[in-house]
Amino acid sequence: MFYHAYNSYLDNAFPYDELRPLTCDGQDTWGSFSLTLIDALDTLLVLGNQTEFQRVASILQDTVDFDIDVNASVFETNIRVVGGLLSAHLLAGRAGMELEPGWPCSGPLLRMAAEAARRLIPAFQTPTGMPYGTVNLLHGVSPTETPVTCTAGVGTFILEFATLSRLTGDPTFEDVARRALTALWKTRSDIGLVGNHIDVLSKKWVAQDAGIGAGVDSYFEYLVKGAILLQDEELLNMFHAYDAAIQNYTRFDDWYLWVQMHKGTVSMPIFQSLEAFWPGLQSLLGNLDSAVRTFQNYYSVWRQFGGLPEFYSIPQGYTVDKREGYPLRPELIESAMYLFRATGDHTYLQLGLDALESIEKVSRTPCGYASVKDLRDHQLDNRMESFFLAETIKYLYLLFDPTHFLHGGGMEGDGSWEEGGEGGQCVLGAGGFIFNTEAHPLDPAALYCCSRHSKERQELRDALLSLSHPKKKAGSQSKPADERAGEPPQSQSESIALKPGEKKTLPTLSCPVQPFSARLSVLGQVFSDNS
């Protein structure tokens, strides 16, 4: 399935964003950055194709340019482009690519991801810190841009942006993502729910339907996954508070409905296919019983139609007018993957088989796989979204490959763990992987290792500075590098302390692994253990 779609994209659509599987040509959709190729890159490695991964990574480095006059979705560019490049960067070692000495804390794909993300930053420059939905990659936010953004468009950045910050040492990305999350948290209703669309200038809720599907979904996903990736209890507490309200007001018979965010009254008794990620998320939290029951509800809809319609009326047990399509989305398969890992129940493999057979039968065209316009009569749309290769096929593959390294939990020596960093100080992949909402795996160990090293470098700098200025207040020495960047140039003696050949922001000290105090003593026997 993968190669039929992928080869057809390369032959007929590249360098456009997407393949049009009925007319066998290409179109730009979410930008103009060969989106399908970026989104599919890490799937190549998941399937074990190192040579094609290497070839494509180098094509992307040579051809993709973000300095373009294009209005792009801040959300989609983040999850597909930034997320895709970050994963590819983190997997580059396993793909046999030649690595820079500082990898995984530096590298060409990481620089590309940072460059793409930097183009999104102007969207966050609002009085609330909540981003606009669209930004022009060259000119920033248009003066005529609508200030109305969906909830997921505000709260789906922490995974990619914290990864960028912790790998590169530049805190800007994580800071803006956190500011947006904090602002959103403060806008929840008295009964603890958030709506669907918000005005990012006035903080007024423009669409007040609360639920777990379209417009909101990945906000909740990122609170949970952000908590795991960053070991951040505050994010987890936010999720638990929302979850209590969601369970209380929106859950009926293990379905989740839409309710008015202030009153809790039902506004739409429908299930949306995007909601099918929820059982997988619940399983990550260990909430298995509820996850299993909700999955069964959603699987019954799949069996009814051979796919998940975009909207399904729960009271009528049928599709909703104009929402009968199935654009080859991954969510139910994603949940099946998590639940199979958690339970070992073959129901989930059966769903995988059903999905595979339906997609083959209904969607396959001579030129790829087409979105289903209407599940009732199997009419097709001339579109193959990039998430089909990034997510749907990846989750299917991982569902059927229980020992894949991306599942984590392997033994040392079986390829599950990997060395990285200068002198091999980073043990990568040892803590499993967290998938962003576009199924791009992120490695918590890499974040930990790179931020540990940048913290140590900072401590070393501070210690050296304190030797030059022994009377300086301790507090002024521990400012992060970014805060100091805007300050006046330092004195001659400080700049001597920071040299030789070292940039202030991201110096590379290649010390062997040893305790911090030992490193200082190597540098001049300046401290003894009890100093």
Ligand code: DMJ
């Ligand atoms: C993907 O782009 C992401 O999974 C997103 O969170 C929701 N929509 C699609 C897949 O359905």
